[in-house]
Amino acid sequence: MENMIYILYICIVVPLALSLPLIHKASRRIMVFIIIGISSALFISEVNGLLLRLMNFDAEYVTTIITPATEEVIKAIPILIYAFVVSDNIDKLIGSSFALGIGFALFENTYILINSMEVVSIQWAIVRGFSTALMHGICTAYVGYGMSFIRKRKKLLFCGTFALLTMSIIYHGVFNMLVQSESLKYLGFVLPLASYVLVAKEPIMRYKNRKKSEKNSISE
Amino acid sequence: MYLIANIIVCVGALAGYIYGEIKLFRTGKNMLYAQMIALSLLCITYGRLYHIVRLVTDGSITESFQLGFLGVLGSLIFFFSSNFGAVDSLVDDGSKELKKYRLIALAAPAAAVVLYVSLFLWGEVAPLWRVQGAVLTLLVIPTSYFNLKHLIFPDVEGGFVKCLRPYNFLVLIYMASMMLECFAMSRNNGLLTLISCCIAGLSAAAMIPMVVRGSKIWKT
Numbered sequence: 001m002e003n004m005i006y007i008l009y010i011c012i013v014v015p016l017a018l019s020l021p022l023i024h025k026a027s028r029r030i031m032v033f034i035i036i037g038i039s040s041a042l043f044i045s046e047v048n049g050l051l052l053r054l055m056n057f058d059a060e061y062v063t064t065i066i067t068p069a070t071e072e073v074i075k076a077i078p079i080l081i082y083a084f085v086v087s088d089n090i091d092k093l094i095g096s097s098f099a100l101g102i103g104f105a106l107f108e109n110t111y112i113l114i115n116s117m118e119v120v121s122i123q124w125a126i127v128r129g130f131s132t133a134l135m136h137g138i139c140t141a142y143v144g145y146g147m148s149f150i151r152k153r154k155k156l157l158f159c160g161t162f163a164l165l166t167m168s169i170i171y172h173g174v175f176n177m178l179v180q181s182e183s184l185k186y187l188g189f190v191l192p193l194a195s196y197v198l199v200a201k202e203p204i205m206r207y208k209n210r211k212k213s214e215k216n217s218i219s220e
Numbered sequence: 221m222y223l224i225a226n227i228i229v230c231v232g233a234l235a236g237y238i239y240g241e242i243k244l245f246r247t248g249k250n251m252l253y254a255q256m257i258a259l260s261l262l263c264i265t266y267g268r269l270y271h272i273v274r275l276v277t278d279g280s281i282t283e284s285f286q287l288g289f290l291g292v293l294g295s296l297i298f299f300f301s302s303n304f305g306a307v308d309s310l311v312d313d314g315s316k317e318l319k320k321y322r323l324i325a326l327a328a329p330a331a332a333v334v335l336y337v338s339l340f341l342w343g344e345v346a347p348l349w350r351v352q353g354a355v356l357t358l359l360v361i362p363t364s365y366f367n368l369k370h371l372i373f374p375d376v377e378g379g380f381v382k383c384l385r386p387y388n389f390l391v392l393i394y395m396a397s398m399m400l401e402c403f404a405m406s407r408n409n410g411l412l413t414l415i416s417c418c419i420a421g422l423s424a425a426a427m428i429p430m431v432v433r434g435s436k437i438w439k440t
Binding site for chain 2: 061064065068069146159160162163166167169170171173174177178180181183184
């Protein structure tokens with residue numbers, strides 16, 4: 001069906017946008033970034049379609065070399081703006097960037113689901129849910145994590161941002177290559193999950209330590 | 221041959237990063253300079269991982285542009301940012317007495333240009349490698365300038381210039397080996413690629429121990 005991607009976008013984004021005034025401030029930030037992630041996915045789908053046509057529909061080349069770069073750059077832009085204009089707080093940046101990546105993956109998964117109704121299965125859903133969604137979240141969280149350091153020194157700004165982007169682009173490229181290969185695709189499914197454990201450990205530990213110190217200060 | 225060469229660099233850089241993660245990120249101390257060097261090693265690891273996965277999944281890394289090349293660029297940018305953004309203002313106060321050291325340091329970028337012209341512009345070299353060589357040289361120019369500058373500059377109070385000299389020397393070796401590898405791959409020379417990768421892998425593995433030794437004296 002023509003315009004399906006726009007129909008889907010409206011169906012998902014409008015209810016989320018309408019909920020914004022009613023939810024708590026901290027949750028609102030996350031929700032805004034989810035919406036930005038969904039919008040980025042819509043935008044990038046057009047860009048990727050154009051690139052695919054330019055590359056004579058060589059899907060393997062485009063998905064392992066070009067789309068990781070375009071997707072990561074587009075996803076990073078809102079995070080960079082947030083880091084420079086609003087806050088460089090590490091917790092906020094990681095949370096927001098992860099939400100953006102998840103929003104992106106959410107829309108991508110839904111669109112692929114609608115386009116491949118005949119072949120999808122529970123296994124497909126588990127793989128997409130755990131691997132692709134996490135991969136998008138982790139790649140954007142990399143940029144968010146790095147931005148919290150880079151903003152502290154203006155001299156590091158451009159170089160640091162580019163270096164962080166290259167890391168997330170390569171990670172994305174490795175993932176795309178792994179999941180497309182026959183022999184190593186299971187490694188591709190595990191890679192984001194393993195990275196998630198490493199990425200999530202630090203904020204959780206920081207949260208626990210903060211709670212512990214708050215508890216201690218109350219008891220004193 | 222390419223696979224073994226990339227595995228060597230990947231393992232060397234990963235070992236260096238893991239050592240850096242333990243020594244620099246988990247101590248709770250703010251050592252931005254050293255942390256950026258550790259991140260550059262992570263960048264190298266990712267780039268090589270991309271090449272490894274490409275080779276394992278029956279692809280070729282010499283015929284078209286590969287995202288793994290961004291790993292090399294990212295690492296150079298991290299090296300440049302760490303020297304230019306984090307320590308240069310402490311090493312060089314801009315005084316006229318130090319002008320001769322600044323001039324001598326220009327020898328490194330000049331050597332990079334000479335290497336590029338002699339290795340990539342003369343003879344039958346594919347346009348892809350001419351462009352990749354040019355991009356690599358463009359990043360080697362500023363990075364090598366600061367590395368050589370910090371290698372030859374007189375020591376300052378605290379003695380950290382002296383302590384970081386072995387590290388700066390290793391980065392110069394790493395950059396030379398990267399140019400050599402780029403040249404070897406442009407000529408499809410597996411043996412030369414292996415030799416340059418062995419040098420790059422060893423220098424990457426040794427960087428963090430050198431930085432850790434230096435950062436015991438000076439921290440930023």
